[in-house]
Amino acid sequence: MMKSLKLCVLFVFIALVSASALFAETAELTLERMFSYDPHPGSAIFAEKVPFNGKMHDFEIVFVEEWKVSGENGTLKQIAFKIQALDGSNVVASSETIPADAAKISKGQQIGNVKIGDVGFAANVTDIAKNKGGITDLTVSFKLTYDKATIESAQKQSEKRSASGLDFARQLASRAAAMPEDKPAAKVSMYKRALMAAPAAETSAEASAFHNEINAAINGLEKSSPAFAPFKQTEPAFVTTAQPEPPAVVEPDDTTPVTEPAPQAAPVRKADIPAEAVALYKEARSMFAQDKGPEGREALRKALEMAPAYYDALQLLGDNASENRRWARAKDAYKQALDLRERDAETLLKYFKACYYIGEGAEAILYLEQVRSKYPAERRIQLTVAEANFQLGDLPAAKALCEELLLKDPDDSRANDLLQRVNRLHK
Structure with missing residues (x-):
């Protein structure tokens, strides 16, 4: 009888645990990035904060890429991702995926799946572009998953600490506002940096007002600035006319096609560089080619000491x-x-x-x-x-x-x- 009662209690307990897990609501954040050999940021932060250890944290993905370079072009050799929880600028926890060999990557493949505490992180390939050398462009969709029930308590803890982040964001916004009006791209970029630095809009009424204000400024720039309008031809079409003999020499202006502009003369001619500095420069190139970085940098340092x-x-x-x-x-x-x-x-x-x-x-x-x-x-x-x-x-x-x-x-x-x-x- 006692054994039956114990078994019954055990089954009820297991059922309750299973039910709570079943009905726990999972929330997720997604972010997509395309990778190529062209310049791009080395990391990205999810748009919203996520509960972690009882507080709201930013989650940043650090891109760990290795490219094979041929001339100006590059193909992917391998890629991995480091996901880290941020408390302000401090990394409080992190986890890294196993590097994925580019030769084995295919569309639809999951190339990363790790957890930090109760927060899950996954990376899935959504698109690939290739040439004969390998992958030239890789598009990856990132996903964070977490328990939605933990958000409210974590937000209350984070509200107390949002003021300092908002102050820094306001400083960035002030820098954007002070930039020249004829450089809207730069202003928009700086405003976006301010938004990234600011606490999430839902953390406080003050943060929400800041997001609304900066988004309005960005929208205004993109709609009204000439730099964001489609290009309109303001110059007359270039027409070639017959020239008298001998042909006149005409200096090119903005409307004249220019082939290869003459390079600007360097203030210091190569002939003026000390021979020893040139020898050290060549030594540095040789060291770098042999993968001897420290030796190459030392030779380069000496060369620049002689010829800054x-x-x-x-x-x-x-x-x-x-x-x-x-x-x-x-x-x-x-x-x-x-x-x-x-x-x-x-x-x-x-x-x-x-x-x-x-x-x-x-x-x-x-x-x-x-x-x-x-x-x-x-x-x-x-x-x-x-x-x-x-x-x-x-x-x-x-x-x-x-x-x-x-x-x-x-x-x-x-x-x-x-x-x-x-x-x-x-x-």
């Missing part, structure tokens, strides 16, 4: 820092190089990429626009600014710049390629 304005050495310093994802160091090196040759379109794009990775893409766009305004006839610089706007997410501005280039030269393959990429996303 050695353009090639500064370029190499920036490239090595970029390869090692030391974006702040890369930014500084490229900026020093640009101080010597600001018309170098390739270095301008590298500088933007480094800034973008450390969250300073908006500021970098302002600098690129300043350079473009100084050299309006240089097509390569305009294309660089278009590519930077594309990476920053200002598709209308990127489209306008590409269309302007194509009006002057319909056969510009790089402008055509970029415009096609813009049109795929900007519909």
Whole structure:
């Protein structure tokens, strides 16, 4: 009799536990990102906070990517994701997925599934683009799952701590408001950074009002600013007319097609670089090629001590820092190089990429626009600014710049390629 009673109680207990699990309501957040060799952020934060250990936390995905590079192109070698719970700027918990080999990745495949406490994280492939070398573009959908019943108590704990985050967000919003009116892409980018830094709208009435205010500012910029309007031709069509003999030499202006602009003369000629500095630079290149990073950086350091304005050495310093994802160091090196040759379109794009990775893409766009305004006839610089706007997410501005280039030269393959990429996303 007692055994039967104990078994009955046990079955009832199991049934109650199962029922509570069955009826527990699961909430989820999703986020989608496309990965390619083009510049893109190294992490992303889910739009809303999630309950974790009794408090509301931001959850950030850190992208751990490895690419195989051939010239300017790259194919994915492997990818993994680190999901981490943030308390302000502090990581309080994290978990990392097993790296997925790109050669084995297929559409619809789950390439990550881990948990932090009671919060689940999954990564699923939604789209793939390939060439002969492998995957060039990978689109992944991320999902967080958690118990909805824990939100209310966690929100109450978090309300007390939201004020400091809102103060910082207001500082970013003030920086955005102070930016020039003719740089709407940069202003919008900074406003969006302010929104990301702010507490979630539902945490307090004050936070909700801030979100409404900033979203209204962003909407106003996107609707009213000329930079967000489709490009309109303001110049007359270029017409070729017969020239008298001998032909007159005409300096190109904004309406004249320009092929290859002459590079800006460097303040320091290569002939003026000490031979020992040149030898150290070559040694650094050799060391890097042999995967001897510390030795290469030491040789490069010595070369730049001898010749601080050695353009090639500064370029190499920036490239090595970029390869090692030391974006702040890369930014500084490229900026020093640009101080010597600001018309170098390739270095301008590298500088933007480094800034973008450390969250300073908006500021970098302002600098690129300043350079473009100084050299309006240089097509390569305009294309660089278009590519930077594309990476920053200002598709209308990127489209306008590409269309302007194509009006002057319909056969510009790089402008055509970029415009096609813009049109795929900007519909």
